Structure formats: C-alpha cells, structure tokens
Amino acid sequence: MKARAIILILLFVFIISSCRNASKKPEELVLAGTGTLTEPGKSGTEVIEEIYRNYSSSLEIANLFQVAGVPFSSTYLASSLKAGEQTSPFEKALYLGILGADLGYLNMYEKTGTSMNLVASIKELAEGLNVGQFFDFENIKRLSLNRSDLDSLLFLSLDSYKRIDEYLRENNRSHLSSLVIIGAWIEAQYLATQVVKQYPEELLKDRIGEQKNFLRDLISIVSPYCGQDEKFIELCNYLRNISAKYDNVKISYTQGDPISVEKDGGLVITQNDSSIVDMTDEQLAAIIDITGDVRNKLIANK
Amino acid sequence: MKKYLLGFLLLLPFFTVLSGQAPNDPLVSKCLLSTGPNAKYLKDIRIQLGQATSESEYRYKANMSLWKNTRYRFTMCTADNSSGQLILNILDDSNKKVLSSHDAKTDTIYPYVDLICNKSGVYQIYFDFTEHQSGSGVTIVSMIQ
Numbered sequence: 001m002k003a004r005a006i007i008l009i010l011l012f013v014f015i016i017s018s019c020r021n022a023s024k025k026p027e028e029l030v031l032a033g034t035g036t037l038t039e040p041g042k043s044g045t046e047v048i049e050e051i052y053r054n055y056s057s058s059l060e061i062a063n064l065f066q067v068a069g070v071p072f073s074s075t076y077l078a079s080s081l082k083a084g085e086q087t088s089p090f091e092k093a094l095y096l097g098i099l100g101a102d103l104g105y106l107n108m109y110e111k112t113g114t115s116m117n118l119v120a121s122i123k124e125l126a127e128g129l130n131v132g133q134f135f136d137f138e139n140i141k142r143l144s145l146n147r148s149d150l151d152s153l154l155f156l157s158l159d160s161y162k163r164i165d166e167y168l169r170e171n172n173r174s175h176l177s178s179l180v181i182i183g184a185w186i187e188a189q190y191l192a193t194q195v196v197k198q199y200p201e202e203l204l205k206d207r208i209g210e211q212k213n214f215l216r217d218l219i220s221i222v223s224p225y226c227g228q229d230e231k232f233i234e235l236c237n238y239l240r241n242i243s244a245k246y247d248n249v250k251i252s253y254t255q256g257d258p259i260s261v262e263k264d265g266g267l268v269i270t271q272n273d274s275s276i277v278d279m280t281d282e283q284l285a286a287i288i289d290i291t292g293d294v295r296n297k298l299i300a301n302k
Numbered sequence: 303m304k305k306y307l308l309g310f311l312l313l314l315p316f317f318t319v320l321s322g323q324a325p326n327d328p329l330v331s332k333c334l335l336s337t338g339p340n341a342k343y344l345k346d347i348r349i350q351l352g353q354a355t356s357e358s359e360y361r362y363k364a365n366m367s368l369w370k371n372t373r374y375r376f377t378m379c380t381a382d383n384s385s386g387q388l389i390l391n392i393l394d395d396s397n398k399k400v401l402s403s404h405d406a407k408t409d410t411i412y413p414y415v416d417l418i419c420n421k422s423g424v425y426q427i428y429f430d431f432t433e434h435q436s437g438s439g440v441t442i443v444s445m446i447q
Contacts (some may be wrong), residue, residue: 154343
C-alpha cells in the first residue's frame with residue numbers, strides 16, 4: 001500500500017514536470033493554406049515591431065567585442081540593481097530588460113557559472129510581473145552551471161524573453177513589454193559605449209553610430225505609451241535626448257555586387273553593399289555621455 | 303511491488319534528464335547541433351507550409367535587422383516528413399537580392415549560407431520548400447566569429 005502511494009506521488013511529480021515542458025513551441029508553427037503566405041499581411045508598424053522586438057542586441061554587441069578582441073569585464077554590469085527592491089511594474093519590466101542584456105553579455109563570454117545571481121534576479125523580476133512561468137529558470141541554471149551547451153543556453157534565455165514578450169502583449173500589457181525592450185537596448189548601448197571608451201575600435205564606433213536609425217524606430221514603438229504617466233514621460237524624454245545626440249550623425253550607403261564562394265558544403269556570401277557612418281569624435285563622446293547618464297539614472301534605486 | 307518501485311526509481315533520473323533537455327522542439331535541437339562549433343545562436347525561425355498549386359513567390363517572410371561587421375550563418379533544417387526541402391532567399395530593404403540557398407542553375411541546395419554583412423539594415427528573409435511543396439522546417443540564425 002505504502003509502495004503504491006509512493007509510486008503515485010512519483011508519477012504525479014513526473015507528470016507535472018512533463019506538462020510544464022510540453023506547453024512550449026508547437027503554437028509557433030503556422031500551417032499555411034495552399035499557396036498562401038504563412039505570415040498574415042503585416043502593417044508597417046507590425047513589421048517594425050517584429051524587427052525591434054528582439055532581445056539579442058547585447059549578444060550582437062558582445063559578439064562584436066569578441067571580434068575586436070575586447071576582454072570581458074564585470075564592471076559594466078548593472079550589479080547595483082536590486083531586483084527585490086523594485087515595487088512598480090514599470091521598474092520591474094525595465095530592469096528585466098537591463099538584466100536580460102547583461103545575461104546575454106555574460107553568456108557570450110561564457111561566464112555562465114557566475115551569472116547565477118543575475119539569473120535569480122531575472123526570475124524574481126519575472127515573477128513580480130506574473131510572467132515567471134515563461135522564464136525557464138531550472139534549465140537555464142542547469143545549462144549555466146554545466147557550461148556544456150552554450151547554444152542551448154542562448155536559445156533558452158532568448159526564448160524565455162520572447163515568451164514573456166508574447167504573453168505580455170497578448171494580455172494587454174504591451175507597455176510592459178516595450179519597457180523590457182527599452183531596458184535591453186539601453187543596456188546594450190551602455191555596454192558598447194563603455195567599451196569603446198577603452199577600446200576605440202572603428203567597428204565599435206560604427207555600431208554605435210548605426211543605432212541612430214534603430215533608436216528612431218524604437219521611439220516610434222514606445223510613443224503610444226509616452227504620455228501614459230510620469231515615469232513613461234521621463235523615459236521617453238531620456239530616449240529623445242539620446243536620439244538628439246545622433247542628429248548630425250550621417251549614414252550613407254554604397255552599392256556593389258556580392259561575391260559567393262562554396263565552402264565545406266555551404267555557401268559564403270560577402271556582401272559588397274556597405275553602410276558608412278560619418279560621426280565625429282565629439283558626437284561619439286556626447287552619445288557616450290548621455291547613454292551613461294541615462295542608464296545610471298535608470299538603475300539608481302529610487 | 304517493491305520490484306516495480308525499484309524499477310521506477312531507477313528510471314526516474316532518465317525521465318528527469320529527458321524532460322530537462324533544452325530546447326524542447328526536436329527539430330530545433332537537431333538543427334542547433336548542425337550550426338557548427340563557432341556558431342552562436344541568435345534566432346530560430348520555424349516554418350510550416352502546405353502544398354502550393356501555383357508558381358508563387360517564396361511564401362513565408364520574416365524581417366530581421368542585420369548588422370555590418372557580422373558574419374551570420376543561416377542553417378536550414380527540414381523535417382523528415384516534408385515533401386520539399388527548405389530554402390531561403392534574402393533581400394535587402396530596397397528588394398535587392400542578397401543571397402539564396404538554392405542555386406537554380408545547378409539545382410544545388412546549400413544546407414547553410416554564411417553572409418558576411420557589410421550593410422546594417424532591415425532585411426527580408428523569405429522561405430519556401432522546393433517546388434512549393436509542403437513541409438516543415440527551421441532555420442537557425444547564428445553569428446560566426
């Protein structure tokens with residue numbers, strides 16, 4: 001009798017565990033009708049949202065750091081940010097984005113074993129917004145500690161954020177989802193601007209300059225919420241202040257034909273179109289200053 | 303009864319390991335393994351299409367920002383039960399063709415395509431299955447160092 005009871009309990013635990021994992025993925029597959037687009041026609045705004053609702057900014061920035069040979073530094077991280085002290089959904093969402101960017105930076109440098117406190121803070125913030133169920137804490141923790149499968153860790157971290165974003169938007173909390181995106185972008189921009197001070201590599205300067213267009217579109221995404229309350233007004237003003245520093249940064253384009261080479265069974269295309277950023281040292285310095293100022297104001301626990 | 307209990311307890315870690323594996327979509331897991339040792343995951347795009355009757359354009363479109371000074375890898379994986387093979391076409395924001403994983407002249411389909419990106423901007427990424435057949439698949443977008 002006792003043994004049966006134990007088996008039942010164990011089965012129950014196993015079923016619960018299986019159900020938790022089974023709730024993922026399939027809904028993302030869209031079966032197209034004959035000869036139709038799988039993706040419904042999207043408005044301009046929706047296309048912009050599709051592009052800018054991503055949390056990979058810090059991964060791409062960190063990738064560039066690595067290409068430029070920049071070593072890891074924990075001094076850039078928002079370690080002073082205390083997840084437990086945030087009370088309003090506004091701060092929780094914003095900090096979820098900031099810490100997500102830091103997590104991406106740590107992961108790219110494979111500093112995964114030291115990211116546990118950060119992962120715990122992200123979990124706490126997500127739970128505070130009632131979206132903790134989408135942050136796959138246990139698997140992220142396991143993969144972080146194992147250091148064995150970076151791609152799965154990157155996948156799970158980004159996927160958790162994607163699910164949080166989808167859930168917030170589907171449940172009429174798009175303003176919070178926008179805050180997560182803004183937090184992630186500001187932190188990635190902060191990382192780039194801090195690093196370029198020490199490592200003034202052209203490719204880093206270019207990436208910072210190229211944020212001009214990205215920031216313009218980011219502001220257009222959040223603009224519906226800019227008048228919502230004082231906190232949003234302040235945040236939108238911060239973004240506009242950063243954007244103003246880009247006013248005289250110019251981006252031009254040249255054209256060329258791509259070159260294709262077959263290699264190891266795959267195809268390698270070198271694009272010969274190029275984008276060229278024209279930004280003076282003074283303009284860069286102003287962008288570095290305003291970004292640091294805004295980011296540090298945001299993470300100061302009020 | 304003790305025998306069954308012992309058996310279950312021995313199997314439990316196996317179940318736990320299985321249920322704890324990530325990601326949960328087997329095709330994504332398989333595809334992640336084929337991106338190469340220097341590839342770092344950035345995004346996955348899952349596609350499922352029915353059979354098309356007409357000679358239409360590539361039927362699935364996604365938009366993505368790609369950045370200068372980055373080498374992107376697009377790894378295409380087609381599910382076993384698909385009739386066609388997953389192929390992609392990338393166009394820039396002015397509809398200029400940047401690349402295709404399908405060389406129509408030689409009828410070669412490349413399992414992955416690397417793009418050494420020199421122009422930051424928004425790109426249109428189109429997918430279909432060969433000859434507009436039905437199928438499901440995933441594309442993993444990674445960065446290569």
